[in-house]
Amino acid sequence: MKGMAGLELEEIEKEMAAAFKYVLTAEDYKNALLENKLMGLKCDDCGAITCPPMAVCQKCGSKNLKSIELSGKGEIMTFTTITVPPQGFEGPYICCLVKTVEGPWVPGRLNYGVDEAQNDGMSLVGRKVVLEKGVAIPGDDFTVGEHVFPLFKLE
Ligand SMILES: [Zn+2]
Numbered sequence: 071m072k073g074m075a076g077l078e079l080e081e082i083e084k085e086m087a088a089a090f091k092y093v094l095t096a097e098d099y100k101n102a103l104l105e106n107k108l109m110g111l112k113c114d115d116c117g118a119i120t121c122p123p124m125a126v127c128q129k130c131g132s133k134n135l136k137s138i139e140l141s142g143k144g145e146i147m148t149f150t151t152i153t154v155p156p157q158g159f160e161g162p163y164i165c166c167l168v169k170t171v172e173g174p175w176v177p178g179r180l181n182y183g184v185d186e187a188q189n190d191g192m193s194l195v196g197r198k199v200v201l202e203k204g205v206a207i208p209g210d211d212f213t214v215g216e217h218v219f220p221l222f223k224l225e
Contacts, residue, residue, distance in 0.1 A: 094123040094137040100218040103204025108142045108220060110174060111135040121174040128174065142201030143225070144170040146194055151184050158210025168199055168222055178220035179205070198225040 077085070094111055099122055102109040110121030114136065118129035121140060126133055147167045155161035164180040164187050180187070180194075181202055187194060199222040209215040 090125040091133070092123070092125060093135045096123065098137070099123050100204075100206075100216075102139075103218050103220055104206060106142075106201065106203045108140040108170075108176070108201050110138055110140045110170075110172065112138045119170075119172040119174055121170065121172070121176055140170055140172050142170075142220075144168040144176070144199055144222075146180070146197050146199055146222075147175060149180060149187065149194060151187055153184070156210075157212065158208065166199075166222060168220075176220060178222050181221050181223045199223060200225050 094109055099109055108121070109123070110119050111123055111127070112119055112135065113127040113130060113132050114134035115132040116127060116130040118127055119138070119140070120128040120135070127135060145168065147169045149164055149166035151162055151164050152159075153162045155163070162184040164182055164184060165177070166180040167175050167177055169175050178201075180199065182194075202221045202223040204218050205221045206216050206218045209217060
């Protein structure tokens, strides 16, 4: 079957693999999380850290990246409590966006009581957190399989 520009799909895949060498794949990131490690990419050109992993530096677009382990520490930038979870998820739980000390903002969950979070409200924003562990949940009818996310706890 011919794809873009009259190329066979195999040829396109070869060109894509040559153009984008993934230093840290989504699978690598997930497996590290399950070992309670938060991995990211450090740019050799500008020094910025990218997390979750991408094919290029989040700041300058460079492909000169190396895989590094982040501290897992950061602060809550925002959060929300999910009381009516989507299919395949068990609620209630708290989704949060954590600004890591290395710079990138990483989505995850917060290991904290939902009632407490609702009582504490905006005072949770800015609180220091640390990665507790990576958590895997099975896929559902709308996903391609297992989903792994970072679970943070208050420091
Ligand atoms: Zn860069």
